[in-house]
Amino acid sequence: MGNIGPDRMRAMTLRTRFAPSPTGHLHVGNARTALFSALLAAQADGEFILRIEDTDAERSRAEFETMLLADLAWLGLHWQEGPDLGGPHAPYRQSERSRIYRTYIDKLAGQGRTYPCFCTPGELALARKIQLAAGRPPRYAGTCARLTNAEIETRLAQGLKPALRFRVPDQGATEFDDLIRGAQRFAHKDIGDFVIRRADGSPAFFFSNALDDALMGVTQVLRGEDHLANTPRQLLILEALGLHAPRYGHLPLVLGAGSAPLSKREGGGSLQELRSAGILPEALVNYLARLGHVYAREDFLSLAELVRDFNVAHIGHAPAHFDHAQLEHWQREAIKHADSGRLWNWLAEMPKLAALVPAEQRADFIETVRGNLVRPAEARVWADIIFGERPELSDASRTAICSAGPAFFDAAIRALPEARTGFAGFANAVSAATGARGRKLFMPLRAALTGLEHGPEMERIWPLLTAARVKARLQHAAVLCK
């Protein structure tokens, strides 16, 4: 012990990454991958980096990237390097790394590990169809793998633009130890030669993704299970390049309604939707951290606690369903645990709310309604009831008011001077004057004062109502059933 110098320490730093494509909104499946990656890094006191994989010029859009970063930040994730922050391995946007890709592709080509492929998309699609029909795996048949130099020159001279394929050895197998699934082994004969550079010169995913992970010093990659069977291709590339490959861990997919995997095309389950539906990020994070991953504790955890107890060994192998009922539970928990400043900031996104609630009564208001909230819109309703004009009376409230009768409210108005001692004193005085007790006492008062049959405790609402509002509402109730 004791001989671990700074360099060695740096070499051991755990680095994870999240590498989305800016081709749509972030959905909960990807958000979970990002979260797990961030938790893993934070737990090991390592680094979490963000890389934008925008090699598909057709579908990538700058505005999606902006939203991606905003969604991630909203979730509460922090990255140490990224397109917005820069860092020692910049640029962090693949569209800006063409020179790097060219260098490494040339290196592979120089080793004879690649060959140009002149097959057209139409030809390839047809070939796949025929293979599938014949009951064979739809793999690249190797049509261009044995082209002579002369043949290649001829086609190039004709102006044909080839894609570049990586030659996969036909013998042997690639093995690796998945962080989540353990030992894996894939035979090379089952892997067809694949494209690493498209005809337009842009790098393909298998290549740029693996290369960047290696170049950026990423040590652990957490990604969707859909990448598992393709991992050998990336390992083969890195091996040919003599680069150090990260350890990969493949997360089971997150399933949506109907057990279909969540995908961005489907539109459902995007963070944008949850966010505009008023879900608190703390709620989503608590839920996501437990979707396919177990914590010994089943109560609400802070981000620091989620980090501390995160464990790759606690990630399951089976796909998990995204369940709104469970999200709702964490939403209630998050509201229960948020401090009032935090809650106010969340609620203040609600239009008009801030204007309705007097600044000096914000904290009291929050604590009063907190137990009755699931969505910010409900706070609006209560702000209206407490600080607005005389509220609409619900049908049940009318019934409660009328069955108490005008005399009850006349007595209540007369009892108002007793209200100095708070709601309890007031209620006691009304009770003494009318003989009403329990439900028969409180329900008419609640109905008259709030217009609803249920809500926060009257004891708490009372101090927020001004004397003028109380009087006006009681007077209205007194004449309602005359």
Next chain:
RNA sequence: GCUCCCUUCGUCUAGAGGCCUAGGACGGAGCCCUCUCAAGGCUUAAACACCGGUUCGAAUCCGGUAGGGAGCGCCA
């Protein structure tokens, strides 16, 4: 079709041969508490996909079957 992955209550899961007549959480039902709703407390229904094998003993190990999923793209 081939390769690979997966399979415990409705959902998330605990479980690594006897501690399991399978535990917890969410959701459901009921009761209690209570001025109401919520919260809280208590109770309750609800699962080892199937068939064989190994073993004194299997949710756990092995084999097969069924079902689900992914990959096999000039998408990522």
